[in-house]
Amino acid sequence: MNFFTTFFIAIDALNSNKLRSGLTLLGIIIGVSAVITLMAIGRGAQESITSRIESLGTNLLFIRSGATSSFGFSGAQGSAANLTLEDSLALTDPILAPSVVSVAPETQLRGQLVYQRENSNTRLIGITPEYLSVRSFEIEKGQSITSTHINMASQVIILGPDVVENLFGFREPIGQTIRVNGRDFEVIGVMKSKGSGGFGNQDDQAYVPISTAYYRLGTQRTPQGEISVQVVNVKVRDEEATDAAVDEITNILRIRHRITDEDDFTITNQQETIEALEETTNTFVLFLGAIASISLLVGGIGIMNIMLVSVTERTREIGIRKAMGAKRRDILSQFLVEAVLLSLTGGFLGVALGLGLTQVLDGIKFGSSTLNTSFSTDIAALSMVVSGGIGLFFGSYPAMQAAKLHPIEALRRE
Amino acid sequence: MIDIHDISKIYQMGSVEVAALQNVSLTVSQGEMLAIMGPSGSGKSTMMNILGCLDVATSGQYVLEGEDVGQMNDNQLAEIRHNKIGFVFQTYNLLPRATALSNVEMPLMYGDGHNRRNRAMEALYKVGLHNRALHRPVELSGGEQQRVGIARALVKNPSILLADEPTGNLDSKSSDEILTVLQRLNRDEGLTVLLVTHEANVGQHTDRIVSFRDGHVVNDAPVTIPLTAGAGISSNGVDL
Numbered sequence: 337m338n339f340f341t342t343f344f345i346a347i348d349a350l351n352s353n354k355l356r357s358g359l360t361l362l363g364i365i366i367g368v369s370a371v372i373t374l375m376a377i378g379r380g381a382q383e384s385i386t387s388r389i390e391s392l393g394t395n396l397l398f399i400r401s402g403a404t405s406s407f408g409f410s411g412a413q414g415s416a417a418n419l420t421l422e423d424s425l426a427l428t429d430p431i432l433a434p435s436v437v438s439v440a441p442e443t444q445l446r447g448q449l450v451y452q453r454e455n456s457n458t459r460l461i462g463i464t465p466e467y468l469s470v471r472s473f474e475i476e477k478g479q480s481i482t483s484t485h486i487n488m489a490s491q492v493i494i495l496g497p498d499v500v501e502n503l504f505g506f507r508e509p510i511g512q513t514i515r516v517n518g519r520d521f522e523v524i525g526v527m528k529s530k531g532s533g534g535f536g537n538q539d540d541q542a543y544v545p546i547s548t549a550y551y552r553l554g555t556q557r558t559p560q561g562e563i564s565v566q567v568v569n570v571k572v573r574d575e576e577a578t579d580a581a582v583d584e585i586t587n588i589l590r591i592r593h594r595i596t597d598e599d600d601f602t603i604t605n606q607q608e609t610i611e612a613l614e615e616t617t618n619t620f621v622l623f624l625g626a627i628a629s630i631s632l633l634v635g636g637i638g639i640m641n642i643m644l645v646s647v648t649e650r651t652r653e654i655g656i657r658k659a660m661g662a663k664r665r666d667i668l669s670q671f672l673v674e675a676v677l678l679s680l681t682g683g684f685l686g687v688a689l690g691l692g693l694t695q696v697l698d699g700i701k702f703g704s705s706t707l708n709t710s711f712s713t714d715i716a717a718l719s720m721v722v723s724g725g726i727g728l729f730f731g732s733y734p735a736m737q738a739a740k741l742h743p744i745e746a747l748r749r750e
Numbered sequence: 751m752i753d754i755h756d757i758s759k760i761y762q763m764g765s766v767e768v769a770a771l772q773n774v775s776l777t778v779s780q781g782e783m784l785a786i787m788g789p790s791g792s793g794k795s796t797m798m799n800i801l802g803c804l805d806v807a808t809s810g811q812y813v814l815e816g817e818d819v820g821q822m823n824d825n826q827l828a829e830i831r832h833n834k835i836g837f838v839f840q841t842y843n844l845l846p847r848a849t850a851l852s853n854v855e856m857p858l859m860y861g862d863g864h865n866r867r868n869r870a871m872e873a874l875y876k877v878g879l880h881n882r883a884l885h886r887p888v889e890l891s892g893g894e895q896q897r898v899g900i901a902r903a904l905v906k907n908p909s910i911l912l913a914d915e916p917t918g919n920l921d922s923k924s925s926d927e928i929l930t931v932l933q934r935l936n937r938d939e940g941l942t943v944l945l946v947t948h949e950a951n952v953g954q955h956t957d958r959i960v961s962f963r964d965g966h967v968v969n970d971a972p973v974t975i976p977l978t979a980g981a982g983i984s985s986n987g988v989d990l
Binding site: 660 | 968
C-alpha cells in the first residue's frame with residue numbers, strides 16, 4: 337500500500353475524533369516541553385555558575401596554609417598560620433617560578449565600619465596592588481591601593497558596592513572618612529559590582545592595604561613572628577601552565593618551610609573547581625531531564641491506551657478492510673502510522689511550547705535570584721526522535737492486535 | 751471455476767467438536783448465478799466464508815480458478831480476496847465517515863492503486879449511483895447503500911461476487927433494485943454471482959439453488975424459469 341494513502345487514512349482517522357486525539361497529543365506535548373524546559377533551566381543554571389567562576393579568572397591558583405595539628409587532632413584548612421608575606425614574595429621569582437605571572441597575598445578579618453549614624457559589619461581584605469588584576473576586580477570610581485599605601489600602611493579603604501549602599505546610600509563616598517574598628521580610614525575608591533554567587537557575596541566587602549591590616553587592625557602572626565597571610569592568589573601564565581606552576585610553587589614553599597614529609601599548605605586549582613562543579617551540575621541537569629522523561633513516558637502510555645481503544649472501536653472497519661484484501665502489514669502500518677503521527681505531532685508542538693517557555697522563563701526573578709535558561713537544539717532534536725520512537729514503541733502492540741484480528745470475527749463484532 | 755471437493759469445517763467448542771460443514775462438494779462454472787439457501791445453522795454462512803477465502807476448511811479441497819486455496823497462508827488468502835472476490839454484506843459494511851466514492855475506492859488501496867478515482871467512479875456508474883458519489887452512507891437509503899456495497903465489490907473486477915443476504919435488510923422495492931443490478935451484472939457482463947439467502951423469492955431469481963441443512967447439501971437443482979427482477983425498471987427511477 338502506498339505510504340501517502342496510509343498517511344491520509346491516519347490523518348482522517350485522527351481527525352474524526354478530535355477531542356480524543358487532542359488529549360493524547362497533549363500528553364506528549366507536556367512531556368516533550370517539560371523535558372526541553374527543565375533541561376533548559378538546568379543548562380542555564382550550569383552556564384551561569386560556570387561563568388561566575390570563570391569571571392574570577394580561569395588561570396588562578398589559590399594557596400592556603402594547612403591545618404593545625406595538636407595532639408593528633410586536625411584543625412580546619414588554613415587554621416595554621418604558616419604562610420607568610422615573604423613566602424608570597426618568593427613566588428614572584430622569575431627563575432624558580434617561570435609559570436607564575438603575578439602573586440597577590442591576602443589576609444581576611446571582620447571589621448565594623450561606621451559612617452555618621454550608619455554602620456556595617458563586613459569582611460575586610462588586606463591586599464597588595466596586584467590583587468585587583470589577579471582576581472579580576474575593577475575600580476568603579478576613585479583610585480586603587482598603591483605600593484606607597486602599602487609602604488606607609490596608610491589608613492585608606494576601598495569599598496564594595498553593597499558596603500557603599502549600606503553606609504552612604506546615594507551620598508558620595510569618595511574622600512569621606514569612616515571609622516573601621518575604631519580608627520579613621522579615608523575612602524579612596526569603590527569596586528565595580530561582581531554579583532553574588534560562587535563564593536559568597538563579593539560586593540559586600542572592603543579592601544585595605546595588607547600592611548595596614550597587620551599594623552593598624554591587627555592580624556595573626558606566625559610563631560616565628562612573621563606576618564601570616566591566609567590565601568595567596570597566584571595568576572598563572574595560561575591554563576596549560578597550571579600544572580607546572582603547581583610544581584614550582586610546591587618546590588619553593590617546601591624549601592622555604594623546610595618540609596621533608598607532608599605539605600603544610602594546599603594549592604587549589606580554579607579549573608579543578610569548575611570541573612568539579614560542572615560534574616555536580618551535570619548530574620543535576622540529568623536528574624531534571626529524567627524527571628521530565630517520566631511525563632513523556634506517561635504520554636506514551638496515553639498513546640497506547642487510545643490506540644487500543646481505537647482498535648476495539650474499529651474492529652468492524654478492520655474486518656471490512658481485511659475482507660477487501662488488506663494484508664496484515666497493511667493494517668499494521670495503518671495503525672502504526674497513526675500512532676507515530678500522533679507522537680511526532682505532539683513532539684513538534686512540544687518542542688515549540690518548550691522553546692516558548694524557555695524564552696518566557698529566561699531572566700525571570702525568583703526573590704533575589706534570576707532564572708537563566710539555555711535552549712539547546714540537540715535536546716530538541718533528541719526529544720523529537722524520542723517522541724517518534726515512543727509512538728512506534730507504544731503503537732506497535734495495539735497495531736499488532738489489529739493486524740492479527742481474524743476477518744470473520746472482526747466482521748461479526750458490532 | 752469453483753471446484754469444492756469433500757470439504758468439512760469443524761469448530762472446537764470447548765471439549766465438543768461441532769461440524770458446521772460435512773463432506774460438502776460443489777462445482778460452480780463461469781457465469782453462473784446461484785443461490786445458497788437453508789435455515790440458520792445449516793452451514794451456509796460457513797460455506798460462504800470458505801468460498802470467500804475468509805476462512806479455510808478443516809479438510810477437503812477448494813480449487814478456485816485452478817489455484818488450491820486450502821493450503822494458503824493469511825497473506826496469500828488476502829491476495830486472493832483482493833484479486834478474485836467481491837463481497838456484498840447484509841449490513842452493507844460501509845465505512846460511515848467516508849463518502850460513497852471513497853468507500854468504493856477503498857479496496858484499490860490494497861492493490862496497485864493507480865487511477866483509483868476513475869475506476870471507483872466507473873463502478874458507481876455501473877450501479878447507477880454516479881450522481882450520489884460524494885454522499886456519505888447516512889445520507890443514502892438502504893438500497894443505495896447496498897448498491898455502493900456492490901460497486902465496492904465490483905471495483906477490482908473480481909471473478910466471483912459473493913453476496914451474503916444482500917436483500918436481508920431491505921424492503922421489497924429496494925430488494926428488487928438490488929436483484930436487478932445483480933442479474934444485469936450476471937447476464938450482461940458474465941459475472942459469476944453467488945448469493946446466500948433464506949428468502950425463497952430471492953432464490954427464484956437465480957439459475958440454480960443449492961440447499962443446505964445441518965452441514966450437508968440436501969438439494970442442488972437448477973431453477974426452471976428464473977424470475978427477472980425490475981419489470982418496470984425505468985419507472986423505479988433506477989438508471990442503469
